[in-house]
Amino acid sequence: MILPAARGTRVAIQQHAKAALRGLLNYYMTNGYAVALGYLLISAGVGLVLGTSAGAAAALGAVVTIPPDLAGPRRGKFRQMIPAPIIGVPLFFAVQMLHSSPLELGILIVVSTFVVFLAMAWGKRGAPIAIALMFAMIFSLAVPPHEEVKRLTAALQMTGIFALGAFLYVLYSCVVHRWLNPRYRVQFIADTLLSLADLMRLQARQFGADTAETRSEASGGLISRLLARQAALADQIQSTRDVVFESPDTPPRQRLAAMLLHVLDMRDHMIACALDLDTLKQHAGHHTVLGQMHDMLILLANETDQLADFMLFARRPPRPMDYRARLENLRWAVDDDAMDSDPNRIITSRNPSPDALVHSLADRIANLNDEVLRLYALARGEAQPNLAAVRASWHLFVSPVSWSLKPFYSLWNWGAPALRHAVRAALAIATAYLISLLLPWGTHEYWIFLTIVVVLRGSLAQTLERRNLRVGGTLLGCVLALSILSLHPGYLALILCLTVAQSVAHGLALRKYLYTAVAATVLGLIQAHMISASSSTVFALFERTVDTLLGAGIAWLFSYVLPSWERSQIPGLVRRVVKSQIDHVRTALDLAQLDAVDNAPELNWRLARKDAYDSLTALVLAAERSLKEPRAVRPPLQPLELLQAHAYQMLAQLTAVKSLLLLRRGSLPGERLELPLRRASERMINLLSGKEVIIETVDADEPAQPVREPTLAPGPEQVPQAWDADLMPWLERRLEQAILLAAQVRKDADQLLGK
Incomplete structure (x- = not known):
C-alpha cells in the first residue's frame, strides 16, 4: 500500500x-x-x-x-x-x-x-x-x-x-x-502551448472554491499574476509568430501556422471565459457548478500539455477527449432551490438569470474545448488549415528583419533610456578599469568588466536580479571549475567541458540565468586557463570570485546613476494603451465583416487586437519592473493596476462581441445590429478620447426581460445558422459593460497622466 x-x-x-x-x-x-x-x-x-x-x-x-x-x-x-x-x-x-x-x-x-x-x-x-x-x-x-x-x-x-x-x-x-528551422517551428508552437496551459490553470483558480485564500487572490494577487502571465504569453506569441508565420509554403508549415491562429483564439476565449463570473458569485447555489468549471479548465489544460509533449517528442498525438457533453450538463449542476430563494435573483436584460450566466460561462469554456479539438485535428493531419488566414498572417504579423536608422535618430534626447544606459555603462566600465589598475593582482581584470556587462541592465529590477544570480552562479561555477581543473584534463577534454558549458550558458541565458552564470564561470575559467596557461588554479578561482563581487557591486551602484525610472516611461505607455484600445474598438465593432466576401476586415481586427495586446504587455512589464525601484520614484501602482485590469476586461467584452458576430456571420440581419454597434463604437471612442466624461446610469426600475445565452453548438464543425432572437439582449449587455469599462480606462489613464 x-x-x-x-x-x-x-x-x-x-x-x-x-x-x-x-x-x-x-x-x-x-x-x-x-x-x-x-x-x-x-x-x-x-x-x-x-x-x-x-x-x-x-x-x-x-x-x-x-x-x-x-x-x-x-x-x-x-x-x-x-x-x-x-x-x-x-x-x-x-x-x-x-x-x-x-x-x-x-x-x-x-x-x-x-x-x-x-x-x-x-x-x-x-x-x-x-x-x-x-x-x-x-x-x-x-x-x-x-x-x-x-x-x-x-x-x-x-x-x-x-x-x-x-x-x-x-x-x-x-x-x-x-x-x-522545421524543428524550431514545432518547438515554438509546443512551448507556446505549454505556456497557454499554465495560463489556463491560473485562470481556473478564479473558478475555485470561495475560500479566504481565493478571496485574497481575487482582491489583487491573482489578477496581477494573470496580467503578468498574459504579458509574458503575448511576448512569447510574437516570437512564435516570427518563426511559424515565415514562408508557410508547405503543408506541415501551414498546419503549424494554423495551429498558432487557434492558439490566439484560445487566448481570447480564456480572457473572456471569466466574464460574468463575479456576477454569478453574488447568487447562491453557484459553488458546485464553478467547481466543475474549474475541473474542466484543468482537463483542457492537461490536454493542451499532452499535445505539446507529443509535438516535442515528434510523435502523432492520440485523439483528445471531447468535453462538450459534460459542458452541456453543467446547467444541471446549479442548486435550483438555493437560486430560487436567492434575494439577488433580479432578472433584467442587464442582469441575467443565474441559469443564463452559468450557460454563458459554459459556452465560453466550450469554445476552449473546440479550439483544443481543432489543434489536435491539425496536429494529426485530420483537418486542413485556413490558407487565406495563414498567408495573410505571413506578411502582417511578423517582426521586421531589416535594420532601420529610426532608433538611432531617436537616441539623441537626454531622456532617451538607451542613451542614458550607454553613459551609465561607460562610467561603470571606467570605474572598473581604474579599480583593476589598483588591484594587487590585475592578471584577469577583464572578469570585472565581464560581470558588469552581463549584470548592468536597462532597469534597476533587471540589474538586481542579474546581480544576485551572477554572484551565486559564480561561486558555484568556481567550485565546479576547480574540480575540473584539479583533474589536469587534456586539450580535447577541456574542449569538451567548454562545449557543454557553452551549450548551457547560451541555451538558458533567457530562461534560467543562474545556470547560465554557473556555466559561464566554468567557461571563462577554463578558457583563461587554456589561453594563459595559468599555473595557480586556486588563486584564479579566488581572483574570479573577488572580481565578480566587485563587478556586481559596481553594476549595482551605477544602476542608480542617470537612472531611467519606469515612472518616466509610464505616460507614453499609457497613451499607447489608450490609442490601441480606440483602434481595437473601431475594428471590433465594424459591421463590414458580416458582409465581406474576404477576410480583410477580420484581418484588420486581428492587427488591432495584436497592437492592443502588445501595448498592454509593455505596460504590465514596466509596472512589474517598477516594483523593484525605490518607493519614492515608483509610479502610482493602484491606478496602474486598475488600468491594466480594466483594459483587459474591455478586450474580453469586445472579444465576446466579435466572437458572436463571427460565429453568426452570414445569418445576422445587419439592419438590427448597425445602430447599437455604431452607437457603442462612437460612445467608447469618445470616452477613451476624453471627449465624453458623463456615464449614463441604468434605470433600476426597468422592467425585467428574460435573457439567455445562445445555445451551445453541438460540435466544433456545427455552427448554428439561424438567427437567435435572444442574442440582442446579450449583445447589448456586452456593449454596455464595454462602455463602462472604456470610461474606467479613461479615468485610470487621466489619473496616471495627472489630468
Missing part, C-alpha cells in the same frame, strides 16, 4: 522530471546544442590543424559571435550575425595593440563601451550584438600582452585566428539554423 505522502512525492518527482525533459527538448536548448557543436567543431578543428593556442584563439572568435545566434526566422539570419565579427574584429585588434598602454587602452574601452551600448536602442535585436562587441574587447584583454618588438606581428596573428573562428561560426550558424 502506497501512503499518500509517498504518492505525492512520486507525483512531484514525475512532474519535475517531465519539466526537465521538456526543457531539454525545447527550442532554446536545441539552439544551445547547435551553438555548442559549432564551438566544438571550430575550436577543436583549428586546434588540431594549427595548434592548441590557435584553437583557443579561434574559440574566442566563436564565443564572441555566439550571442546573436538565437532561434528565430530564417530570413535576416546573416544580417543579424555579421555585425558582431565585422565590428568585433577591429576592436579585438585595437585592444591587442594597446594592451601595454594603460591610458590609451582605458580611453578605447570607455569610448567603445559608450558607442557599443547605443545598440541597445534596437531592443531585442541590438542587445545581443552589443554584448558580442563587448565580449570582443573583454576577451582580447584575456590574451597575455605581446612583447614590444613583436607586438604588431603577434597582434595580427592572434586577430587573424580570432577572425577565422568568428567568420567560420557565422557560416556555420546560417547553415545549421536553416537546417533546424
Whole structure:
C-alpha cells in the first residue's frame, strides 16, 4: 500500500522530471546544442590543424559571435550575425595593440563601451550584438600582452585566428539554423502551448472554491499574476509568430501556422471565459457548478500539455477527449432551490438569470474545448488549415528583419533610456578599469568588466536580479571549475567541458540565468586557463570570485546613476494603451465583416487586437519592473493596476462581441445590429478620447426581460445558422459593460497622466 505522502512525492518527482525533459527538448536548448557543436567543431578543428593556442584563439572568435545566434526566422539570419565579427574584429585588434598602454587602452574601452551600448536602442535585436562587441574587447584583454618588438606581428596573428573562428561560426550558424528551422517551428508552437496551459490553470483558480485564500487572490494577487502571465504569453506569441508565420509554403508549415491562429483564439476565449463570473458569485447555489468549471479548465489544460509533449517528442498525438457533453450538463449542476430563494435573483436584460450566466460561462469554456479539438485535428493531419488566414498572417504579423536608422535618430534626447544606459555603462566600465589598475593582482581584470556587462541592465529590477544570480552562479561555477581543473584534463577534454558549458550558458541565458552564470564561470575559467596557461588554479578561482563581487557591486551602484525610472516611461505607455484600445474598438465593432466576401476586415481586427495586446504587455512589464525601484520614484501602482485590469476586461467584452458576430456571420440581419454597434463604437471612442466624461446610469426600475445565452453548438464543425432572437439582449449587455469599462480606462489613464 502506497501512503499518500509517498504518492505525492512520486507525483512531484514525475512532474519535475517531465519539466526537465521538456526543457531539454525545447527550442532554446536545441539552439544551445547547435551553438555548442559549432564551438566544438571550430575550436577543436583549428586546434588540431594549427595548434592548441590557435584553437583557443579561434574559440574566442566563436564565443564572441555566439550571442546573436538565437532561434528565430530564417530570413535576416546573416544580417543579424555579421555585425558582431565585422565590428568585433577591429576592436579585438585595437585592444591587442594597446594592451601595454594603460591610458590609451582605458580611453578605447570607455569610448567603445559608450558607442557599443547605443545598440541597445534596437531592443531585442541590438542587445545581443552589443554584448558580442563587448565580449570582443573583454576577451582580447584575456590574451597575455605581446612583447614590444613583436607586438604588431603577434597582434595580427592572434586577430587573424580570432577572425577565422568568428567568420567560420557565422557560416556555420546560417547553415545549421536553416537546417533546424522545421524543428524550431514545432518547438515554438509546443512551448507556446505549454505556456497557454499554465495560463489556463491560473485562470481556473478564479473558478475555485470561495475560500479566504481565493478571496485574497481575487482582491489583487491573482489578477496581477494573470496580467503578468498574459504579458509574458503575448511576448512569447510574437516570437512564435516570427518563426511559424515565415514562408508557410508547405503543408506541415501551414498546419503549424494554423495551429498558432487557434492558439490566439484560445487566448481570447480564456480572457473572456471569466466574464460574468463575479456576477454569478453574488447568487447562491453557484459553488458546485464553478467547481466543475474549474475541473474542466484543468482537463483542457492537461490536454493542451499532452499535445505539446507529443509535438516535442515528434510523435502523432492520440485523439483528445471531447468535453462538450459534460459542458452541456453543467446547467444541471446549479442548486435550483438555493437560486430560487436567492434575494439577488433580479432578472433584467442587464442582469441575467443565474441559469443564463452559468450557460454563458459554459459556452465560453466550450469554445476552449473546440479550439483544443481543432489543434489536435491539425496536429494529426485530420483537418486542413485556413490558407487565406495563414498567408495573410505571413506578411502582417511578423517582426521586421531589416535594420532601420529610426532608433538611432531617436537616441539623441537626454531622456532617451538607451542613451542614458550607454553613459551609465561607460562610467561603470571606467570605474572598473581604474579599480583593476589598483588591484594587487590585475592578471584577469577583464572578469570585472565581464560581470558588469552581463549584470548592468536597462532597469534597476533587471540589474538586481542579474546581480544576485551572477554572484551565486559564480561561486558555484568556481567550485565546479576547480574540480575540473584539479583533474589536469587534456586539450580535447577541456574542449569538451567548454562545449557543454557553452551549450548551457547560451541555451538558458533567457530562461534560467543562474545556470547560465554557473556555466559561464566554468567557461571563462577554463578558457583563461587554456589561453594563459595559468599555473595557480586556486588563486584564479579566488581572483574570479573577488572580481565578480566587485563587478556586481559596481553594476549595482551605477544602476542608480542617470537612472531611467519606469515612472518616466509610464505616460507614453499609457497613451499607447489608450490609442490601441480606440483602434481595437473601431475594428471590433465594424459591421463590414458580416458582409465581406474576404477576410480583410477580420484581418484588420486581428492587427488591432495584436497592437492592443502588445501595448498592454509593455505596460504590465514596466509596472512589474517598477516594483523593484525605490518607493519614492515608483509610479502610482493602484491606478496602474486598475488600468491594466480594466483594459483587459474591455478586450474580453469586445472579444465576446466579435466572437458572436463571427460565429453568426452570414445569418445576422445587419439592419438590427448597425445602430447599437455604431452607437457603442462612437460612445467608447469618445470616452477613451476624453471627449465624453458623463456615464449614463441604468434605470433600476426597468422592467425585467428574460435573457439567455445562445445555445451551445453541438460540435466544433456545427455552427448554428439561424438567427437567435435572444442574442440582442446579450449583445447589448456586452456593449454596455464595454462602455463602462472604456470610461474606467479613461479615468485610470487621466489619473496616471495627472489630468
